[in-house]
Amino acid sequence: MTKNDLVTLIEKKRAELISVAITNGLTSSVAIRYSQELDHLLNEYHRVYIKKIPSSAC
Template identity: 55%
Template sequence: MNKETLLDIIEAKRTELLNVAFENGLTSPLAIEYSQELDRLLNLYDELHIQSLKKVQVK
């Protein structure tokens, strides 16, 4: 998965989280689930970003 695609997925998940939180509250089980999914996506993005930085430093 490339970074641009991942960023699109992150933005979509962020929008979903905001909608769910608005409808059900920030502490609703669904909002917590979406927040955890967003966290996983952001961690994956960080890993990809760190890997790309390491590749640039090696060159």
Template identity: 55%
Template sequence: MLKKQLLTQIELKRTELIEIAMKHGFSSSSAIICSQELDVLLNKYNEMILKNEFRSFRSTKEQWNI
């Protein structure tokens, strides 16, 4: 999944969560499920960012023979 697609999904899920929480409350089962789905998307995004940073670090390390 591309970074841009993932960010779009995150924003859509965040909007959905806000709407659900405003209608049913933050502790409703539907808000909790939506929040967990948002957590999964955020974790995927963080994993993607960390992998890219590691690749960049590794490339720089190899470039400087460290």
């Protein structure tokens, strides 16, 4: 996966989270799941492109 692919996924997941949160609330199970998925993508971006920390630390 390229850096641009990962950034695109992050932007898409962020937009989905915002939409779900507006519709169902920030504490809905769907919003929480999307938030966790976004966190995972952001952690991956940070691991690969920012800090270069081992994936086992995430």
